[in-house]
Amino acid sequence: MKKIGCIGCGNMGGALASAIAKTNNFLYVTDTDTKKAEALAERLSASVLPVEALVEQCDMVLLGVKPQGLAALAKEIAPIVEKRGKAITLVSMCAGVKLEKLQALFGKDAKIIRIMPNTPAAVGEGMILYVPGAACEQADTDLFLEALAPAGKLSLIAEDKIDAASAVSGCGPAFAYMFAQGLAEGGVLCGLSHADALAFAAQTMLGAGKMLLEGMGHPEALKDAVCSPGGSTIEGVKVLEDAALRGALIEAVEAAYLRTKELGKS
Numbered sequence: 001m002k003k004i005g006c007i008g009c010g011n012m013g014g015a016l017a018s019a020i021a022k023t024n025n026f027l028y029v030t031d032t033d034t035k036k037a038e039a040l041a042e043r044l045s046a047s048v049l050p051v052e053a054l055v056e057q058c059d060m061v062l063l064g065v066k067p068q069g070l071a072a073l074a075k076e077i078a079p080i081v082e083k084r085g086k087a088i089t090l091v092s093m094c095a096g097v098k099l100e101k102l103q104a105l106f107g108k109d110a111k112i113i114r115i116m117p118n119t120p121a122a123v124g125e126g127m128i129l130y131v132p133g134a135a136c137e138q139a140d141t142d143l144f145l146e147a148l149a150p151a152g153k154l155s156l157i158a159e160d161k162i163d164a165a166s167a168v169s170g171c172g173p174a175f176a177y178m179f180a181q182g183l184a185e186g187g188v189l190c191g192l193s194h195a196d197a198l199a200f201a202a203q204t205m206l207g208a209g210k211m212l213l214e215g216m217g218h219p220e221a222l223k224d225a226v227c228s229p230g231g232s233t234i235e236g237v238k239v240l241e242d243a244a245l246r247g248a249l250i251e252a253v254e255a256a257y258l259r260t261k262e263l264g265k266s
Contacts (some may be wrong), residue, residue, distance in 0.1 A: 094265025
């Protein structure tokens with residue numbers, strides 16, 4: 001079994017490590033916050049290694065650092081990556097950082113896969129966008145797909161579309177949680193307990209999402225099917241339309257996309 005390492009044990013790095021740990025017993029983690037790395041390793045039955053040792057030993061290494069910290073990390077490990085050659089594949093989840101820049105930082109011959117995941121990967125329902133670099137071979141992509149399979153759905157995408165897609169899937173959970181919270185608080189206003197209202201909201205979002213994924217109709221048609229003439233739902237829909245909910249969501253995705261592009265330039 002291949003050895004897999006994760007540099008960075010934050011929310012996203014931890015989520016992917018949690019998924020990988022379900023099928024791989026040779027998982028290694030590291031973080032500038034030693035206590036965070038140790039806590040994650042204990043939870044996943046993984047091992048903690050210094051960053052240099054992790055890169056020296058692992059077949060695939062996930063880079064779970066912020067774009068602002070990528071240059072410093074590259075300065076530290078690029079010589080090791082170059083020395084190991086084809087024996088190591090890097091998987092970058094740095095928002096906005098293109099393969100071209102990653103190759104410049106880690107070496108033109110470095111095997112790199114650029115990904116944009118989301119936090120639901122921690123429960124096996126993630127959306128992982130990926131694009132392999134030119135130096136990657138099929139075996140490298142196969143290892144990546146096998147290791148991340150427990151995280152959820154993996155989708156190959158053109159690199160010029162990955163930032164836009166991640167503004168939907170990568171940032172989308174935050175927007176969805178805000179929507180769920182609003183639904184729940186509306187239920188509390190109407191007399192429900194917060195626990196019940198939140199459970200009802202979450203299950204409703206899960207069911208609605210499944211109907212979309214199973215091709216049961218266009219969102220507009222599915223929405224209309226719930227709106228009886230003169231009924232309760234259409235009254236609520238009118239309020240949301242008056243508040244420009246859809247327009248706000250469109251602007252939120254666009255703002256996230258533009259910020260991602262900015263981060264890639266840092």
